[in-house]
Amino acid sequence: MSQHHFTQIYEKWQQSIDQKLKKTPERKGTFTTSSNIEVERVYLPKEVDQEYEEKLGLPGEYPYTRGVQPTMYRGRLWTMRQYAGFGSAEETNRRFRYLLEQGQTGLSVAFDLPTQIGYDSDDAMAVGEVGKVGVAIDSLADMELLLDQIPLDKVSTSMTINAPASVLLAMYIVVAEKQGVSSEKLSGTIQNDILKEYIARGTYIFPPQPSMRLITDIFAYCASHVPKWNTISISGYHIREAGSSAVQEVAFTLADGIAYVDAAIQAGLDIDQFAPQLSFFFNAHNHFFEEVAKFRCARRIWSNLMRNKYNAKNPKSWQFRVHTQTGGSTLTAQQPDNNVVRVTLQALAAVLGGTQSLHTNSRDEALALPTEESARIALRTQQIIAYESGVTDTVDPLAGSYYMEQLTDEMEAEVAVYMEKIAQMGGAVAAVEAGYMQREIHKEAYDMQRKIESGEEIVVGVNRFVLENETQPDLLRVDPLIGKKQTEKLDTLRKNRNQALVEQTLNQLREGAKSTENVMPLIVDAVRAYATIGEICGVLRQVFGEYRSV
Amino acid sequence: MKQKIRVLIGKPGLDGHDRGALIIAQALRDAGMEVVYTGLRQTPAQIVHAAIQEDVDFIGLSCLSGAHNELFPEIVRLLKEQQAEDIIVFGGGVIPQEDIPFLKEQGIREIFTPGTPTQAAIDYIRQQARPKQENWLEPPKKIAHIGIAVHSIDQALPFYTEHLGLRLEGREKVESEQVEVAFLRIGESRIELLEALAPQSSIATFIEKRGQGIHHIALEVDDIVERMNTLHEHGIRLLQEQPKIGAHEAQIAFIHPREAHGVLVELCQPKDSGVAKNDE
Numbered sequence: 001m002s003q004h005h006f007t008q009i010y011e012k013w014q015q016s017i018d019q020k021l022k023k024t025p026e027r028k029g030t031f032t033t034s035s036n037i038e039v040e041r042v043y044l045p046k047e048v049d050q051e052y053e054e055k056l057g058l059p060g061e062y063p064y065t066r067g068v069q070p071t072m073y074r075g076r077l078w079t080m081r082q083y084a085g086f087g088s089a090e091e092t093n094r095r096f097r098y099l100l101e102q103g104q105t106g107l108s109v110a111f112d113l114p115t116q117i118g119y120d121s122d123d124a125m126a127v128g129e130v131g132k133v134g135v136a137i138d139s140l141a142d143m144e145l146l147l148d149q150i151p152l153d154k155v156s157t158s159m160t161i162n163a164p165a166s167v168l169l170a171m172y173i174v175v176a177e178k179q180g181v182s183s184e185k186l187s188g189t190i191q192n193d194i195l196k197e198y199i200a201r202g203t204y205i206f207p208p209q210p211s212m213r214l215i216t217d218i219f220a221y222c223a224s225h226v227p228k229w230n231t232i233s234i235s236g237y238h239i240r241e242a243g244s245s246a247v248q249e250v251a252f253t254l255a256d257g258i259a260y261v262d263a264a265i266q267a268g269l270d271i272d273q274f275a276p277q278l279s280f281f282f283n284a285h286n287h288f289f290e291e292v293a294k295f296r297c298a299r300r301i302w303s304n305l306m307r308n309k310y311n312a313k314n315p316k317s318w319q320f321r322v323h324t325q326t327g328g329s330t331l332t333a334q335q336p337d338n339n340v341v342r343v344t345l346q347a348l349a350a351v352l353g354g355t356q357s358l359h360t361n362s363r364d365e366a367l368a369l370p371t372e373e374s375a376r377i378a379l380r381t382q383q384i385i386a387y388e389s390g391v392t393d394t395v396d397p398l399a400g401s402y403y404m405e406q407l408t409d410e411m412e413a414e415v416a417v418y419m420e421k422i423a424q425m426g427g428a429v430a431a432v433e434a435g436y437m438q439r440e441i442h443k444e445a446y447d448m449q450r451k452i453e454s455g456e457e458i459v460v461g462v463n464r465f466v467l468e469n470e471t472q473p474d475l476l477r478v479d480p481l482i483g484k485k486q487t488e489k490l491d492t493l494r495k496n497r498n499q500a501l502v503e504q505t506l507n508q509l510r511e512g513a514k515s516t517e518n519v520m521p522l523i524v525d526a527v528r529a530y531a532t533i534g535e536i537c538g539v540l541r542q543v544f545g546e547y548r549s550v
Numbered sequence: 551m552k553q554k555i556r557v558l559i560g561k562p563g564l565d566g567h568d569r570g571a572l573i574i575a576q577a578l579r580d581a582g583m584e585v586v587y588t589g590l591r592q593t594p595a596q597i598v599h600a601a602i603q604e605d606v607d608f609i610g611l612s613c614l615s616g617a618h619n620e621l622f623p624e625i626v627r628l629l630k631e632q633q634a635e636d637i638i639v640f641g642g643g644v645i646p647q648e649d650i651p652f653l654k655e656q657g658i659r660e661i662f663t664p665g666t667p668t669q670a671a672i673d674y675i676r677q678q679a680r681p682k683q684e685n686w687l688e689p690p691k692k693i694a695h696i697g698i699a700v701h702s703i704d705q706a707l708p709f710y711t712e713h714l715g716l717r718l719e720g721r722e723k724v725e726s727e728q729v730e731v732a733f734l735r736i737g738e739s740r741i742e743l744l745e746a747l748a749p750q751s752s753i754a755t756f757i758e759k760r761g762q763g764i765h766h767i768a769l770e771v772d773d774i775v776e777r778m779n780t781l782h783e784h785g786i787r788l789l790q791e792q793p794k795i796g797a798h799e800a801q802i803a804f805i806h807p808r809e810a811h812g813v814l815v816e817l818c819q820p821k822d823s824g825v826a827k828n829d830e
Contacts, residue, residue, distance in 0.1 A: 113564035113615055117591075125593070128620030129564050202566015202590050242569050329569070333664040366664050367646050368616065442572050449573050453667045462665045472647050478616065549589050 006048040013058050017041075017070050026074040031393040039393040041074060042066070045400060055300070055409070059395045062307060064299040065408070066396040067354040068319045073392035079357035080382045081158055081323065085110030085135035086369050087478050088485065089145035092135040096150060098372070102379060107150070107188075108158040108359060110134030111168070116203040118164045118537025121486035131482035133369070134160075138490055139532045143171040144178070153181040157188035158233070158323065158357075163205035165192040166218055166520055167536050170527040173226065189230035189279055189323070192218060195256040195428055196235045198547070199437045200242035205537060208429050210544035214519065215260060216267040219274040221520035230279040232260060233323060239437070240283035241329045243445020246294045247411055249283060251418030252428075252437050254301060258419075259428035261310060271310050275317035282355070284346040285327040291346070292398055293407040295322065295353030301412060324350035325359040331366040335461040336473055339363040344381050351385055352398055358382055368475040490532065497530040505529045506539050513543040555679045556584040556606040560597040562625065565615035566590055570642060574610060577668035583675070594624040602634050608675055611641040611658075618645050623656035630657075638678055642666065690769035694800075694818045695733075695740040699753045699765040703732045703745045710734050716741065724797050729753050731797050742768075742797070766804070768816035774801050777817055781805065793819070 031039040042059055045052055057063055060070030069075060082099055084107075085092045096107055111134040114126035120138050121130045130136050137143055147157075152175070161168045169190050173183050194211040197204040204211070215232065222231045236244075236253035244252065257278065264274050282298070284291050302320035306312045326346035331339045340363050347360050360378040362370030370378070386392055398404045425431045432438075451457040458464045479485075505526040512522045519540075526536050559575045561568060568590060575587045586604045588597060601609050609629075611622055622641050629635050641653065642662040650661045660674055700706040703721065710716045711734070719733040719740070728751035732743040744765060746754035756765055771777050774793045781788060787806035796802035799821040807814045 113566075117564050119564075125564065125591075127563075127624075128617035129615055132616040133565075197566070202568065203564075241567075366644065368644065442569075442576075445569050446573055446576050449577075449668060453669060459665075463667075475646050475648070 006053055009053075009061075010044075010058065013061060013070065020070070024075065026071055027076070028074075031074065033390065039390075041071060042395045043397075043400070055405075056399060062315065062318055063303045064319060065296050066399055068299065068321055068356070070395075072354060072395040073351070073386070074395070077386050077392060078351065078355055079106040079156070080104050080379060080386075081106040081108045081357045081359055082375060082379055083108040083110050083158075083160065083325065083359045084375065085112075086133075086476070087131040087135065087482050089135055089137065089142040091479075093146050093148050093150075095372070095375075096146075099375070099379070100150070100155070102376060103383065104379060106156045106158065106357060109146070109160065111159070111161055112136045113203065115168075115533060116161060116163070118167075118205050118533055118541070120490060120532050120534030121483060122490050123534055126483070128483075130486050131478050136482065136486050137168070137171070137533065138486060139493055139530050140171050140174055140527050141489070141493055141530060143168075143175050147172075147175050147179075151181075152176045152179055153185045158191075158230075159188065160191050162191050162194055162197050162201075162203055163211065164533055164537050165190045166214055166523045167527065167533050169218065169222075169226075169229075170520070170524040173524060174528050183226045185228070186226055187228040189233050190218070191235060191281070192232040193235045193256065193260075193281075195259060195432055196238050196253075198432045198549070199239055199252065199256075200244075200441065201235075201238040202549075204547045204549075206540065206544040207547045208433060210540075211547075212259075212263045212429065213267075214540075216264050216269065217518045217520050219264050219277070220267065220269055220518055222277060223269070223273050227277075229277065230321075231274065231277045233279050233281040234260065235281040237281045237283045237325055239441060240285065240327065242441045243329075243448060244441045245444055246285065246287070246290050247414045248418065248437075248440060248444065250294055250298050250301070250411065251415040251422070252441075253280065253282070254298065254305070254415065255419050255422040255428040255431070257302070258305065258423075261306075262427065265310075271306070271312045272314040272317050275306060275310075275312050276314060276319075279356075280320055280322040282322050282324050282350075283327050284324050284350040284353075284355075286330055286342065286346065288345060288349050289398075289403060289407055290411070291349035292353045293404055293411055295324075295350070295355065296396075296404075296408045297412040297415065298322070299354070300408075301415060321356050323357040323359070324353075324355040326350070326361045328361055328365060331361060331363070332459060332462050333366040334470060335467055336363045336367065338461050339366070340377060340381065343378060344385070347381055348385055348389075348391065351391060352396075354396060364473055364475060367473070369478070371474060371476045493530060493532070501529040502526070502531045502535070506531055506535060509536065510539050510543060513540055554582060554584045555608070555675060556586070556604065557608040557610055557675065558586045558588065558597070558601045558604055558606040559610045559612065560588045560592055560600070560625075561590050561612055562592055562594055562597055562621040563613055563615055563617045564591055565613055565617070565643075567614040567643075568612070570614070571610075571612040574612070574642070574668060574671060577672060578610075578675070581672045581676075594621055594628055597625055598628040598632060598634070601629070601637055602632060606637060607679060609637055609639045610671070611639065611643075613641070613643040613645075616644065618643060619649060619652065622653055622658050626657035640671075640674065642671075688772055690771050690817075692770050693739045694768040694770040694816075694820075695742045696764060697742045697744050697766040697768065697816070698763065699744050699746075699756050700762050701745070701757065703730060703743050706743050707732060710741065710743070722797050723747065726794055727751065727753075727796070733797075766814035766816050768802070768818045771817050771819055774803060774817050774819040778803055793817075 056065045059067040084095050112131050113129045115137045119126045121136050159168050219231050222229045234257045236249035239252050240249040299320040303318040306318045326343045343360050360381050362374035362378045364374045422431045509522040509526050512519050559571050575585045578585045639658050640660040641658050716734040719735050721732045723730050728748040730745045734741040744753045786809050789804040793801035793803045801819045803817045805815040
């Protein structure tokens with residue numbers, strides 16, 4: 001392709017941006033450095049060749065290597081979305097409102113483990129776990145408290161919920177309904193990525209096949225009822241936390257993504273009907289340049305797959321939109337303040353990689369849940385990158401670096417090898433069932449541990465530059481009575497609700513689950529009748545059975 | 551007696567983070583231990599049941615969800631209830647320093663916090679395992695004697711009796727070893743001077759290689775056969791399969807000097823154990 005051809009493309013791109021800027025201008029009229037040098041929106045090679053055009057192109061255009069939006073952070077900054085939640089719904093509501101007051105732009109709900117695994121707080125399996133790693137939600141009543149005074153038509157909410165994602169989404173929809181906000185207006189994300197639960201995170205309930213069906217039911221329901229909702233956040237985050245390499249993180253995540261796309265198509269959905277609502281979730285670890293390259297190569301691979309393999313027509317279906325969290329497993333319990341620096345570097349990598357939203361970890365998370373002060377420093381870290389560093393003034397600033405481009409290409413090639421292997425095994429579901437990804441990750445994790453113990457890999461403050469006497473920081477303690485309080489709330493709820501209606505909706509759900517009917521509307525009905533998460537998941541457990549790890 | 555140390559690695563509660571548990575399990579396996587991993591989401595009762603079923607020496611618990619203060623002590627309590635409190639429980643995960651005293655008070659013997667090398671856990675287990683596995687065997691009672699190889703008992707004796715003033719208890723020829731032995735009493739032990747009776751005697755070879763000097767240390771034990779079996783099971787090399795008869799008709803056996811880091815150790819059970827001390 002000729003330079004002339006590219007000039008035409010560029011002019012068209014420029015015109016479309018000018019159109020958009022009339023409606024929503026960039027954050028500033030002009031962007032300049034401290035020396036008053038004007039910063040351009042996007043920098044391009046002096047001579048554009050065919051390779052550049054194919055591999056990088058323009059931001060907001062296929063193959064999206066340079067980002068999914070044409071103006072990136074000049075137009076709007078990423079969403080600063082701190083994952084939070086602990087104890088009771090009331091306590092977490094207070095933390096949410098605090099974070100919104102501090103300038104956070106989206107909510108991200110952490111649920112406790114019983115909620116994530118579909119047990120009520122008074123279940124024997126929930127002993128010791130209620131309210132610990134997130135907020136305890138047993139029924140709509142808790143969700144009403146959690147979202148009290150939060151305008152759901154304005155705030156976008158991400159919910160880290162997988163196996164019972166339908167139940168929590170249903171609760172969110174019903175709370176919005178009570179606030180007078182229709183479901184078409186809701187924006188947010190449910191994680192809803194069950195495959196990585198089997199691979200790395202562990203909060204599965206049902207076996208893979210019925211779990212995939214629940215997911216495609218959500219795709220179909222949201223396409224017509226909650227169109228602005230991200231129906232899944234296909235996650236490499238936890239795969240990386242479990243010990244994978246960056247290449248494995250990309251490969252296993254995209255392989256999972258393909259499995260969801262295949263399942264949805266099999267369920268009769270059209271690719272362009274659901275693919276624009278797919279989103280991704282990546283980690284940001286320490287190796288700075290590799291982390292940046294990771295985002296760029298993932299965008300290129302995904303757009304290529306969606307456009308050329310699945311023949312998606314809508315450009316929104318081609319876009320790899322991603323939320324990022326800094327690497328929890330890189331945090332050290334030793335000298336915890338050092339973690340602020342780690343988080344800064346990781347967050348910067350995610351921003352230079354073009355993330356759509358970001359969670360920065362708090363310095364004390366290797367020890368406990370973050371205190372309010374630690375959570376604030378983590379948010380401030382993002383704000384300093386956004387408003388002081390100037391890295392947001394131009395799109396994809398590392399493009400064209402020999403190192404960056406070659407690393408992006410090489411990672412892409414290695415990801416392809418893994419994805420081909422998984423495809424030959426029959427896809428991600430079969431690979432998960434065979435324990436393939438689990439083993440690959442474990443090998444990598446063990447290898448890294450040995451390198452740390454031999455001193456080949458240096459972890460500052462852990463195997464080098466160690467402090468003899470560490471002072472212990474103040475930690476957040478969850479109310480030890482939370483389990484008892486939730487149990488009392490449940491007792492009151494069960495006494496006061498319309499029991500006949502609960503039983504009726506649960507029976508309808510049971511019948512629906514046995515058939516091929518979309519269960520999502522049935523779950524909304526049960527939630528509205530104040531059936532608990534344990535009751536709803538209990539019905540589904542009876543019909544679908546439970547998964548046992550290999 | 552068990553050959554290998556057996557460890558159960560358990561994930562109590564609902565926490566799904568098993569990177570640490572899997573790494574520890576593999577590291578212990580690589581260190582030669584038998585490891586059982588329970589998998590995710592085990593109740594304390596399931597873990598205790600599995601530990602007893604699998605006859606383990608240790609339970610290692612991993613929890614990153616903050617539920618350790620509830621779940622770990624419950625496991626210790628259930629072990630006691632089932633009279634299996636000899637199983638040593640240790641733990642790890644996201645556990646704040648300030649919780650450790652409480653957990654130890656509750657009977658969790660050791661807590662490994664983030665950043666601990668796997669070698670620390672391996673060392674801990676080995677250290678705890680030794681005394682525990684040998685508990686039912688009494689430690690050796692005393693040094694029965696120290697054997698000193700000499701060219702000639704006649705020439706060596708005057709130094710020990712006249713200059714040091716030790717009392718000669720007697721001399722004896724031990725045909726099985728082709729040596730003559732002179733016994734010198736010192737407190738509850740003896741010094742034995744050993745002279746080769748034939749060139750193929752081990753004393754002759756010893757002197758040829760290393761000159762005169764301390765040849766071996768003999769430890770008095772109760773049940774030499776049992777002791778030899780135990781050592782054998784621990785993989786300690788012995789120079790004999792069965793005990794043989796030494797001086798004073800005691801049953802004796804030797805441990806390979808490499809095992810004792812360069813010292814030849816003799817195990818020695820006196821002929822009549824009960825009156826061994828007053829054999830005169």
